[in-house]
Each structure stands twice: as C-alpha cells, then as structure tokens.
Amino acid sequence: MLIMPKLKRDPIHGRWVIIATERGRRPSDFPVEVSRPSGGFCPLCEGNEDKTPPEVLAFRNNGTSPNTPGWSLRVVPNKFPALRIEGDLDRQGEGIYDRMNGIGAHEVVVETPSHDETLATLPAKAVENVLWAYRERILDLVRDRRLRYLLVFKNHGVAAGASLEHSHSQLIALPIIPTRVNEEIEGSRAYFQYKDRCVFCDIIRQEVKERSRVITENPSFVAIAPFAARFPFETWILPKTHHSHFEHMEPFEYQQAAQILSDTLQRINQVLHDPPYNYMLHTSSFSDVEKDYYHWHFEIIPKLTKVAGFEWGSGFYINPTPPEEAADYLRKGK
C-alpha cells in the first residue's frame, strides 16, 4: 500500500516539511545504513535497468529500447520518493496548523552508466548532457499546474547524504516555493528595488574586478568563493550574462556551464581529496517570466565541517577558512 506523504506547515516560520514515511521511521531504523556497493549490487549500473522505476528520459544509442542497456544518461523516478506525482493537493487546516498532500516529483538523474566515474572524471560533454537533462525535466514538469518550484541537487559521498555510490543527482518539484529560495528571491528583489541593478550582476562585476575570490572563469561563467561563505571552500558558479532561469539559456551556454562545473569539481577534488559535497541549482520559480532581479546559479558546498547547535539555532555560520584563502587554494589547484 502506498502511503501518501504529507506536507505540513510550521505556523511560526511558515516553513513546510515533508513527512515521508517510506525510508524508515522507528527508533531502530536510525542511523540509516548506507549502501556502499563496492563490488556489490548497484541498481543504477548499466544492465540493471529493471531495478529502477521506468525511465522518464534517457540519452541512448540509436536502436536501443527504453529500460535496457545502451544509454549514456537516464532519469528515473526515485524508488523511495519524498513526494508523489499522483493525486490532489487537498489543502486543509488542522486547528491552527496547515497541511496538504505531498504531491510533487522526485527523480534521479543517473549521470553515467559506469559505476566508477564521477562528475569530476567524466568528459565535459557528458557533464553537458547532465545539464541538458536538468533542462528537459524542468521544461516537462513546469507544465504541471500543481507545481511551483523545482530544485536540482546533488549529494556526493556518504557524509553529504548520498545513499548510493553511483554518480547521480536528484530533482524535487514542489507545490510550494521553499522558504530558503523565497528569501533569496525576495532579497534580490529588495536590492533591485533600491539600486535598479541585479545583486548577482553587481557581485560578478566586483569579483571579476577584484580577483581575490575568483576561482576560475570562462567567457560565459565565473566561479567564486562568496564574500560571506558559510562553509570552508563554498563555491558559487554564476553566468556572466543575466539569466533568471536556468532553462532560458542559449545552447552554447550549457556547454560553457558544463566546462566550468567540471573544472571547479576537479579543483575541489584535487585540493580537498575527493571530499563529500552537495550542490544545488538555484533558479527561478515556475510561474515567472524572465526577471531583472534574480540570477540563476550553482552553489557547491564541500562537507568538511559539522553543522551544530549554533548554526541550527541562529542561521549564523562559523567558517574557519576565509573565502580569499579558499579561492587561492582552488585557483592554484589543478
């Protein structure tokens, strides 16, 4: 029996949570054991296509059939989804609380058929295909009128929350614009109202001029250590031309984005010895046309320190590595 996940809203912060009981819930289910199939069975490897739900997108050799070998990239629904695509939102109150059904999409982008490659070792062309896959899934899911936002993210390494070793990223499409995204969009809007300039464009101008926090760049993108980095070696990748939506770029820009993403991950790998990391693609919400004030970007956070009570309690971060020093290491490291 499928249990519908629930979305519940905190009445103080307005923050929503997903109560998804698919992955273990009882005290004895923690800590969750992570599958590290070194030599063992991997459901994402070529040949095991029947061990995942049927693919929703694949880049395949001519003449191969869906859900069989012969692919370079597959997108499949998550086998243990945090949200379900079937059903109605069924919004309702519960005294002072609010909740709705956990409607949404939760998909896995299998980035390579090979178990041993990562985004840092794949050729740039394969990384570009990953970005094209993100774009295709966004363009498909944006048509679902129940959904408002799509977050693409990657957990690499057990400490960063990966439950499978095989290189993959995930996307979750939500019926709500998440608080953290909303803060960023509203913060950018406030800056634009005050200055009539995009805050990200201003950041790029200042960073490219000053150089101290620039890690690498190409004609279309720049990778920087942000001025107020929360984490050691936190890195942002920003398009130099203003685009509010990831999916609105010109074709050559995906090639450039893949080049700098690959380059940046190689530097992080080399300098920090293949650390666990997360990355998140921050882009505009579904309902919006191109916006002057928001600017899509990648945020990459190597998982080097533990987030503890101070950070949870305050939203304030203590970072032991000045971003200027982090940029210097990453600039030289490759």
Added chain:
Amino acid sequence: MLIMPKLKRDPIHGRWVIIATERGRRPSDFPVEVSRPSGGFCPLCEGNEDKTPPEVLAFRNNGTSPNTPGWSLRVVPNKFPALRIEGDLDRQGEGIYDRMNGIGAHEVVVETPSHDETLATLPAKAVENVLWAYRERILDLVRDRRLRYLLVFKNHGVAAGASLEHSHSQLIALPIIPTRVNEEIEGSRAYFQYKDRCVFCDIIRQEVKERSRVITENPSFVAIAPFAARFPFETWILPKTHHSHFEHMEPFEYQQAAQILSDTLQRINQVLHDPPYNYMLHTSSFSDVEKDYYHWHFEIIPKLTKVAGFEWGSGFYINPTPPEEAADYLRKGK
C-alpha cells in the same frame, strides 16, 4: 598574535557569517579530528582548571578559590572563541559588501566536574544549576551595549559537532540578531498582529488538548513533537505561562524547566540509545522588554539523519518519522 574574527554579510540574504580562523583553515586541516579523551586528558575535568581560561562564573563549595577544584559548575571563555569580547565593531563597507569586527562572547558552561555524567544522568538539581548559570550569564552580558542577542546551545556527541566529550553547553553573544531568530520573532509578530494571540500559546493550547504530540508535561512546562517537525524525534519544550525572555521567569519555574529538560533527555536517551543531539535555547533579543508575541523555548534535535542538498537548497526538510509516532515512542519510553 590574536587575529580578530570577522563578521561578513551576504548582500542577497542579509545573512551574516563569522570568519574565525582559530580552528584550522587549510585543506589539510579537514576533516577536523575530534578529541575523544576516553581515559586521556580532558581540560574540563575537575583538577584541570588551569587548562581553561579563567572562570567567569562558578558554583563552588564554601571556601574554595576560583580556578581550583571544589565546584559543581563552571563557566569559562571558549579557548578557541568564534568571537572576541575586546574591541570595537568597526562597521564598514567593502564595495557592495558589509563587514564588521567579530565582537562578542563565546563561553563554555561545564555542567559537571565528572567526566562521565551527562544532562540525562545528572540529578535534576544539577540540571537546574545549569539553567541558573545560563540566566546569570544572560543578565551579565545583556549590559554590554554592543551586543544584541545571546544563543545558548548544546552539542552532544561527535556527530552533533561536539569536540569535547565532557558534558558542556555553550553560549555565543552576538552584535546582530541572527536571521533564523529574526524570522521566528517576525513570524510570531505577524501571527500576533493577525490574531492578537501568541502563536506559541496557541500551539500549547491545541497540543495539550489534542495530546497526540505531547511527550511529557509538568505544571509549568510541556514537551511536544512539533506539528511540522523538521527532524525525526525533534522536541520542543515550552513554558505554559507566557514568557518572552528566559531570564524573566520566577525561581520555581527554573526548577520545573530543569525537571522537564532532564525527563525529556532521559526519554530520548532511552528510546534512541544515547543519540548525538543539539539543543538550542530560543529567547528574546537583548534590547527588548517583555513581549506579548514571542515565547521562549528549547528546541532539541537528535542527530539521526544527514542534512543533504535538498535541505540546503530549499530550507525544506524531509522527515521520515511522523511527529505523532515520535511522541508516542518518547511518551512510553521511560
């Protein structure tokens, strides 16, 4: 040479970070090795008072001298502080960015002279002394006009960020009201403006009536699994009588707060087998008089799951354990 920590502000989110280079900063310094002095040397144990900075508060046996044995609780400055108490804020711009010196207090509350006790095993009277120590430090630091907020927090266990095994909590006093605290205060204010009631008082009324998320209670406090719990077994402890400031309670209420904190931690310990956890004391900011709309409380988060890219990117949490089930386990467990 002391290097002054820096406070830097993100121009998009308005979020501040502390760049504190005391604790290792180079790639080779990660992951930070944690001292687990099982049988080894512990600077917080009785007899090692000279291994910490001089105490700023201690509860001592009559006749014993500061910084010698004979205490039941000590508060000392953190040896590797994220902020420093000496100096001026020296606020300044840097192009589009803002920064100031890292002025503030960072102290360690050593909760017991014994290396083997924890808040869950100490007698309730000792736990009450910990709360009195929090109060005394708040009342002392509130007089520093440069400071605006004080966060008390506890990291228990290596996975929750503790770098010392000996039972302790910490406090950080900041020259800024942190974004996460501000969100909570502003969210509560918005609710009050709409309803003319404190949102926390409304939560308590509904929870105490419904019972399904109540873990334990006493005449002055209730411990609940919050409706929109972010984490499995997340627990909040709330005073039943409205108080915006932790330090404004009546003396008997500290005794009651200690009773329920001790009781709740014992339940978490028993049901989840001494898990790593964080707790945070959320109280009002320094400059404020008693407020109708905000309500101090403890938030306890057992560290059972990993925070990954989705949570970092969205501020949305996926919780596999419904709070009603968590409350049921904790209610029965003791």
